[in-house]
Each structure stands twice: as structure tokens, then as C-alpha cells.
Amino acid sequence: MSKETINISRRGFVEKTATTFAGISIVPGVFLHQVANAKPADQPATADNRWGMLIDTNKCASGCTACVSACNEENGIKTSDHPNHDNQTTTQQWIRKVKLRDKQTGHVVSLPMMCQHCEHPPCVDVCPTGASMKRADGIVMVDRHICIGCRYCMMACPYKARSFAHETVEDPKEYAPRGKGTVESCTLCVHRVDEGGTPACVEACNEAEHGAMIFGDLKDPNSAISQELKKHGGKQIRADLGLNTGVRYQGI
Amino acid sequence: MLQLKQLMHKSLLAMLGSAALAASSVAVADSALLDIAKAKSDQCVEDTAEMRTNHMEKILHQRDKTMREGIRTKQYSLKECINCHVEENSQARAGDKDHFCSSCHSYAAVTIDCFQCHADRPAPASRNSVKTSSLQESTDTSETGVSQ
Numbered sequence: 169m170s171k172e173t174i175n176i177s178r179r180g181f182v183e184k185t186a187t188t189f190a191g192i193s194i195v196p197g198v199f200l201h202q203v204a205n206a207k208p209a210d211q212p213a214t215a216d217n218r219w220g221m222l223i224d225t226n227k228c229a230s231g232c233t234a235c236v237s238a239c240n241e242e243n244g245i246k247t248s249d250h251p252n253h254d255n256q257t258t259t260q261q262w263i264r265k266v267k268l269r270d271k272q273t274g275h276v277v278s279l280p281m282m283c284q285h286c287e288h289p290p291c292v293d294v295c296p297t298g299a300s301m302k303r304a305d306g307i308v309m310v311d312r313h314i315c316i317g318c319r320y321c322m323m324a325c326p327y328k329a330r331s332f333a334h335e336t337v338e339d340p341k342e343y344a345p346r347g348k349g350t351v352e353s354c355t356l357c358v359h360r361v362d363e364g365g366t367p368a369c370v371e372a373c374n375e376a377e378h379g380a381m382i383f384g385d386l387k388d389p390n391s392a393i394s395q396e397l398k399k400h401g402g403k404q405i406r407a408d409l410g411l412n413t414g415v416r417y418q419g420i
Numbered sequence: 421m422l423q424l425k426q427l428m429h430k431s432l433l434a435m436l437g438s439a440a441l442a443a444s445s446v447a448v449a450d451s452a453l454l455d456i457a458k459a460k461s462d463q464c465v466e467d468t469a470e471m472r473t474n475h476m477e478k479i480l481h482q483r484d485k486t487m488r489e490g491i492r493t494k495q496y497s498l499k500e501c502i503n504c505h506v507e508e509n510s511q512a513r514a515g516d517k518d519h520f521c522s523s524c525h526s527y528a529a530v531t532i533d534c535f536q537c538h539a540d541r542p543a544p545a546s547r548n549s550v551k552t553s554s555l556q557e558s559t560d561t562s563e564t565g566v567s568q
Binding site: 207209210211212213301303304305309311312313336337339340341342343345346347348350358362 | 483485487488489490491492493494499502536537538539542543
């Protein structure tokens with residue numbers, strides 16, 4: 169009798185599992201559909217989306233800098249071509265690797281740190297010209313056409329995410345203009361996002377088979393990032409500041 | 421008296437010389453204008469007269485639309501100006517007389533700072549293809565990432 173009960177429940181388990189897998193297999197289809205239907209070029213970015221990123225620090229390998237190199241390559245950031253200005257503290261970095269060590273347990277966490285694309289960005293608050301701005305879809309950027317290079321935003325940013333371009337930029341990428349005398353930071357690869365793509369760092373992390381970074385729309389409940397956040401949650405760094413960051417971390 | 425005559429003669433010669441120099445510099449300027457780099461297409465996005473007068477307004481308007489709102493239409497974008505008016509493997513850099521933008525701006529003594537940040541040549545075709553393929557890859561990886 170008891171054996172039969174077990175068998176029935178096993179069958180039920182198998183059925184349920186099958187249904188669950190079927191349910192999951194729809195998700196990639198939905199996601200692909202979204203990618204195929206990128207924002208039309210003549211339409212503005214709207215508040216219907218909020219782009220964000222979720223970083224699993226348990227998957228982020230200590231010593232791996234794939235995201236950093238990918239960012240530098242994508243945005244034409246050269247850190248070594250200024251022999252007269254080789255100061256590590258003043259070279260541009262849109263994304264950097266940070267190592268955190270718990271003094272008590274000795275547990276080491278490695279994570280990429282970049283512009284957190286805050287909902288209430290302090291850099292935008294302090295900008296005297298309006299160059300520091302947040303797009304409707306939550307991407308925080310610098311309009312370098314009107315940036316005067318005062319660097320107030322660099323002081324205001326709690327994440328030390330912005331850099332100043334001290335040197336003339338040789339051969340900028342046609343989709344990522346950069347120039348001397350202005351402040352710059354992670355744009356979440358806005359040129360890719362507008363075409364329905366993924367930021368270069370996320371792509372590089374996947375290519376390096378770490379898969380520690382998920383990019384997606386925080387306002388779409390079906391997006392991979394929202395599903396993961398719903399399931400396992402994610403923390404903001406300096407959540408006490410109430411900035412509601414678009415970049416969230418797991419495992420810290 | 422003789423000395424005065426000689427002086428007048430000399431100054432007349434000098435005047436004639438400078439006039440000739442001025443004439444030759446005009447000729448150089450004209451030829452510089454005629455040497456404007458050719459576009460890849462016969463027709464620009466607007467008539468030549470309209471573009472000559474108002475191209476800066478159109479680029480400025482598009483600049484704010486793209487930067488602030490993410491509207492990336494090609495018609496008035498600076499990137500498309502460059503894609504059409506500068507050859508892919510052109511050696512001419514912004515500031516050189518044979519660069520499309522500079523050929524006219526240097527004649528008109530207008531200093532532009534677009535190319536302190538923006539690319540002054542079209543992207544090499546190889547770069548475009550790399551970008552597209554990497555986008556494709558990202559789609560694939562995200563698909564497997566979700567189904568796992």
C-alpha cells in the first residue's frame with residue numbers, strides 16, 4: 169500500500185517536473201522576441217524600461233578581468249598610450265575589479281564595480297550644466313557636448329565610478345565618442361542597448377564562461393534579471409543612501 | 421632727386437608684387453574649395469543649398485535627440501555624414517585640407533570641435549562585422565543561460 173503511494177507521488181513528481189521544464193523553455197522564446205523587437209531607431213527611450221544588471225559575486229572569478237578588457241576595447245579606452253601620463257590613479261576606468269575581504273572570516277569576494285545607474289543619481293544632482301543626465305530608461309550618462317569638466321560629479325559619486333579624460337583621445341570609436349577635458353563613465357553600452365544588444369562586459373563574462381553578470385529590463389517581470397531577483401534577491405551597494413541602483417549584487 | 425625716383429620705382433614694384441601675391445592666394449583658395457571630397461552618393465539628405473546653410477542646425481538637433489532620448493535615425497546623424505563623405509580607408513584626418521568637413525571649414529575660417537571626440541573616418545568594415553557577430557553570440561548565450 170505504502171509502496172503504491174510512493175509510486176503515485178513519484179509519477180506526480182515526474183509530471184510536475186516536466187511541466188516546470190516546459191514552462192521554463194518558453195522563457196528563452198520570450199526573451200528572444202524582445203531582442204528581435206529592439207526599440208525602433210526613431211523612437212525615444214521610454215520609462216517603460218529600466219535597464220539594470222545583476223552580478224553574482226560567487227560566480228565572479230578572482231583575477232579575471234574579462235569585463236574590464238571588454239569595456240576598454242568596446243569604448244576605445246587605452247590606458248597605456250600616454251607615456252607621459254602613466255598615473256594609475258588618473259587613467260580612465262569605466263569598470264574595475266574590486267576585491268573585498270572579510271576581516272573576521274577571511275572570505276574574499278571579487279566583483280566588478282561600475283556606474284550603478286541610480287534612480288536618484290547624485291552626479292546628476294550636482295552637475296552645474298545639466299551634462300550629467302539620466303535617460304528615461306534609467307541609463308545615467310554624461311552629455312560631453314555640454315560637460316565643462318568641473319568634476320563635481322566625480323566627487324559626488326559614492327561608487328567612484330566616473331573618470332576624467334586627461335589626454336587627447338586618438339581614433340575614438342564611431343559609436344562611442346570620447347574627448348579630452350570631459351568626465352566619462354559606463355554608459356551601459358547604450359549604443360548596443362538601443363539596438364537590442366547586451367553590454368560588452370556581460371558578453372565577455374559569458375564568453376569567459378563565468379556567467380556572473382545578467383543584463384536586462386528591471387521593469388519586465390519576465391526578463392531573466394527580474395526572475396532571478398525575484399527568486400534569489402540582490403543587494404545594492406550603499407543601500408543606505410537610498411539611490412535605488414540599477415546594478416545589484418548577489419553574494420555580498 | 422634721383423634717390424626719390426628710385427624709391428618710388430621700388431615701392432611701385434613692391435605694390436605690384438603684393439597684388440600678384442594676393443591674386444595667387446585667391447586662386448589657391450578657389451582651388452581648395454573645388455577640391456571638396458566627393459560624397460559616395462549623388463544626392464545628400466537635403467538639397468545642396470539647404471545643407472550649405474543649415475547643416476549645423478540639423479546636426480545639433482540630432483545630437484540632442486540621440487544623446488538625450490536615444491533616437492538614432494540616420495538622416496541627420498554626424499556618423500552618416502562621415503560614412504558618406506569620407507572614404508573608409510581615407511588617410512585624411514579632421515583638420516587636413518582634404519577631409520570633407522575641413523576642406524570647407526578651413527576656407528571659411530570656422531573652427532569645429534566635433535572631431536575632438538567623434539571619429540573622423542567611417543568604421544572599418546571588419547569592425548562592423550565583428551560587432552554584429554558578437555551581438556548574435558550574446559543572444560545565443562542569453563538563451564542558453566535562461567534555459568539551464
